[in-house]
Amino acid sequence: MNKGKLIVFSAPSGSGKTTLVHYLLKKRPDIVFSISATSRKPRENEIDGKDYFFFSKEDFITKINNSEFLEYEEVYNGKFYGTLLDEVEKNSENGKHVIFDIDVIGGINIKNLFPERTLAIFVQPPSIEVLQERLYNRGHNSPEEIDKRVQKAIKEMEYSSMFDKIILNDNLEESKKIAFECVDKFLNQ
Numbered sequence: 001m002n003k004g005k006l007i008v009f010s011a012p013s014g015s016g017k018t019t020l021v022h023y024l025l026k027k028r029p030d031i032v033f034s035i036s037a038t039s040r041k042p043r044e045n046e047i048d049g050k051d052y053f054f055f056s057k058e059d060f061i062t063k064i065n066n067s068e069f070l071e072y073e074e075v076y077n078g079k080f081y082g083t084l085l086d087e088v089e090k091n092s093e094n095g096k097h098v099i100f101d102i103d104v105i106g107g108i109n110i111k112n113l114f115p116e117r118t119l120a121i122f123v124q125p126p127s128i129e130v131l132q133e134r135l136y137n138r139g140h141n142s143p144e145e146i147d148k149r150v151q152k153a154i155k156e157m158e159y160s161s162m163f164d165k166i167i168l169n170d171n172l173e174e175s176k177k178i179a180f181e182c183v184d185k186f187l188n189q
Contacts, residue, residue, distance in 0.1 A: 006110060108163075
């Protein structure tokens with residue numbers, strides 16, 4: 001059995017990457033979601049092992065020291081996110097394609113580790129102003145948190161050229177179509 005391929009979706013927070021990933025998961029039963037690990041506290045309605053694997057900061061650092069992550073990053077001060085190596089291997093060994101909804105640096109790291117097996121897609125917002133509006137409309141971030149995310153987004157967009165494909169998400173239905181076509185072509189190579 002062939003190993004599954006890896007599909008990375010990265011973007012600044014609020015760009016729409018999660019919506020595109022969920023769309024692809026519904027359209028392609030041969031794709032499984034890579035559940036990220038984090039040291040942040042769960043939000044309301046988030047389920048451990050479904051939305052994220054939630055660990056204390058100390059447990060997360062222990063897993064780093066034990067080389068249990070394919071990639072990880074301290075995305076915000078004291079808040080770690082990462083991809084558990086055994087989760088990816090388990091799905092990939094079973095011939096499933098693994099899709100990642102991951103921060104920009106993590107996406108680049110996976111592409112660099114597995115360049116032939118990975119399709120890396122960067123989802124770009126139409127503008128920083130639209131991104132800021134989307135973050136405000138979510139309603140679960142403080143103005144300070146939104147400002148921090150916007151500043152991070154400006155830096156993250158500088159990395160877009162390191163991805164295989166950039167999808168400008170200014171029309172969700174068109175972005176879904178483009179994402180599906182890119183992924184379908186990659187998986188059928």
